[in-house]
Amino acid sequence: MAVCTRQRAEAALSALLLALAAGCASGPPAPAWQGEARSAVEAAVTAHLEGDARAENAAAQRARQALARTGRPELLARAELMRCAARVASLAFGPCEGFEPLRADAGAAEQAYAEHLQGRALAPERIALLPEAQRGVAAAMAGGRGAGDAVAAIKDPQSRLIAIALLFQAGRADPALIARAADTASAQGWRRPLLAWLKVQQRLATQAGAAEEAQRLARRIALVESGGAAGR
Secondary structure (H helix, E strand, O other): OOOOOOOOOOOHHHHHHHHHHOOOOOOOOOOHHHHHHHHHHHHHHHHHHHOOHHHHHHHHHHHHHHHHOOOOHHHHHHHHHHHHHHHHHOOOOOOOOOOHHHHHHOOHHHHHHHHHHOOOOOOHHHHOOOOHHHHHHHHHHOOOOOHHHHHHOOOOHHHHHHHHHHHHHOOOOOHHHHHHHHHHHHHHOOHHHHHHHHHHHHHHHHHOOOHHHHHHHHHHHHHHHHOOOOOO
């Protein structure tokens, strides 16, 4: 019997990707567009996190082309949300511009996720529509259980970054959560979010008058920005 691996099943992006992959149960081969779209969306997200804008744009265009062949705007809406989620993980907040033109054709789950990525507090019935990994933090943002408990329950690195970013935007991320975000990005080698979170830490250290810590963080930032180039 074919068994679906979890493959980051708790992750926000994976939850949305399942719609493109049509599950992982045995059966007839999936149409070519599904594999092409899934691969391209994952490549675009990875390229964003690694800080490669050119590769991100190229992969996103491939995803759009594959999804456009279906004539189903709701699928393209999901793909755009996945890219916007990666931006949130990197502390790039704002409207999900690729999603907005598709909002009218998106389902309730996609619309709820778009609102979540904008940092809005959701009603319980809308929280239930979110990917599983984001429900705890959404409940915390709406006044439920503690933010720390919500983050601790998230196993997927990218989902964890998204959650901490939204808490940070809401003014509810303490230094320990911010450090956890930086550590998460560092462990994955995700250059873009790592730089964003290190700069937050550096700013907080400077504001607290912790000059030595601020200088240490500045050296880390310089290393990431240099890409390891000699002489920098």
